[in-house]
Amino acid sequence: MKVAVVGATGMVGEVMLKVLEERNFPISELLLVASERSVGKKLTYKNEEFTVIGLADAVAAQPDIAIFSAGGDTSLEWAPKFAEVGTTVIDNSSAWRMDPTKKLVVPEINASELTAEDKIIANPNCSTIQLVMALDPLHKKYQMRRVIVSTYQSVSGTGVKAVQQMENEAAGIEGEMAYPYPINRNALPHCDVFLDNGYTKEEMKLAREPQKILDDRTFSVTATAVRIPTAGGHSESVNVEFHNDFDLAEVRTILSETPGIIVQDDTANNSYPMPIYANGKDDVFVGRIRRDETQPNTLNMWIVADNLRKGAATNAVQIAEYLVENNLVSNTSETVS
Numbered sequence: 001m002k003v004a005v006v007g008a009t010g011m012v013g014e015v016m017l018k019v020l021e022e023r024n025f026p027i028s029e030l031l032l033v034a035s036e037r038s039v040g041k042k043l044t045y046k047n048e049e050f051t052v053i054g055l056a057d058a059v060a061a062q063p064d065i066a067i068f069s070a071g072g073d074t075s076l077e078w079a080p081k082f083a084e085v086g087t088t089v090i091d092n093s094s095a096w097r098m099d100p101t102k103k104l105v106v107p108e109i110n111a112s113e114l115t116a117e118d119k120i121i122a123n124p125n126c127s128t129i130q131l132v133m134a135l136d137p138l139h140k141k142y143q144m145r146r147v148i149v150s151t152y153q154s155v156s157g158t159g160v161k162a163v164q165q166m167e168n169e170a171a172g173i174e175g176e177m178a179y180p181y182p183i184n185r186n187a188l189p190h191c192d193v194f195l196d197n198g199y200t201k202e203e204m205k206l207a208r209e210p211q212k213i214l215d216d217r218t219f220s221v222t223a224t225a226v227r228i229p230t231a232g233g234h235s236e237s238v239n240v241e242f243h244n245d246f247d248l249a250e251v252r253t254i255l256s257e258t259p260g261i262i263v264q265d266d267t268a269n270n271s272y273p274m275p276i277y278a279n280g281k282d283d284v285f286v287g288r289i290r291r292d293e294t295q296p297n298t299l300n301m302w303i304v305a306d307n308l309r310k311g312a313a314t315n316a317v318q319i320a321e322y323l324v325e326n327n328l329v330s331n332t333s334e335t336v337s
């Protein structure tokens with residue numbers, strides 16, 4: 001595959017290169033793409049040095065696959081230009097997620113929806129991916145009615161500038177602010193922008209994207225998204241009301257048997273998911289599994305994942321792998337490892 005990584009100099013882009021390398025994705029030619037500010041900059045992949053190019057040059061090279069992690073505006077403008085020259089775009093921004101003509105894919109759940117005609121494929125929001133990974137198998141068994149999720153999100157979810165703000169504040173250095181307030185030793189109930197309904201855009205992503213991924217509008221999700229001063233992953237407190245009753249041991253078995261999920265739930269030994277352990281891993285960790293004693297058929301759990309891996313890069317690369325394995329990209333004959 002001739003592969004373009006758009007946003008290669010960013011927080012997600014850096015992890016994308018790592019994941020492509022670790023999984024030995026079949027790349028015959030690699031194009032590293034960023035804004036005009038970074039053109040000419042050198043990046044390494046598999047110990048080889050690559051020069052960053054601009055978007056127009058990348059389109060002209062007609063890659064088979066372009067993985068975008070460069071913000072919604074860049075995707076809106078440039079993803080269709082790549083699609084026009086035959087490239088399959090996998091997009092990490094929110095630009096196309098709720099477009100009814102585009103698929104929103106978590107491979108473990110709905111990769112089978114993909115066809116060769118899908119030229120722009122959306123990667124869900126990072127906090128949505130880890131949520132639906134745990135909800136999907138439970139929904140199939142007990143049928144969800146309503147989900148209440150509160151997130152504790154890593155600054156790495158905002159990008160390079162936010163991690164720098166946290167590090168500057170911890171070191172007592174004045175610098176550029178990615179957030180309207182200090183983040184170190186703070187909690188901001190403010191992820192992405194506020195909307196007219198009083199929710200943030202992040203909260204509405206959590207409310208809407210799961211219905212599209214699970215292709216089911218019979219359940220609802222309400223969310224509060226909070227930014228906290230961690231860097232390794234997002235955590236979520238999740239309360240799920242089902243139509244049918246469940247058995248806690250069976251819930252643990254279902255989750256343990258779901259590919260991509262690790263149940264870490266041994267409170268007697270203080271074992272539960274935390275961003276410090278999820279950091280750098282591809283799995284979604286679930287723990288603190290317990291019955292909500294205030295109403296029937298309701299479960300509480302705690303879900304943690306590395307937002308840059310399963311929440312972004314790993315999920316996108318898994319989509320690319322599915323496309324290649326199922327001959328859904330144009331130039332499969334060219335594959336070289």
Ligand SMILES: NC(=O)c1ccc[n+]([C@@H]2O[C@H](COP(=O)([O-])OP(=O)(O)OC[C@H]3O[C@@H](n4cnc5c(N)ncnc54)[C@H](OP(=O)(O)O)[C@@H]3O)[C@@H](O)[C@H]2O)c1
Pocket residue numbers: 006007008009010011012013033034035036037038039055068069070071072074092093094124125126156157158159160161307308311312
């Ligand atoms: N961080 C996460 O956990 C996460 C998870 C899921 C999805 N995402 C999405 O992934 C995208 C990138 O996030 P990030 O956290 O990696 O941000 P980031 O660290 O700020 O990196 C942004 C990247 O986009 C590039 N870029 C910006 N404007 C561009 C333009 N006009 N043309 C070409 N490239 C441009 C930047 O290039 P320069 O270095 O040249 O500026 C950089 O490579 C966003 O859409 C975000 O919503 C992020």
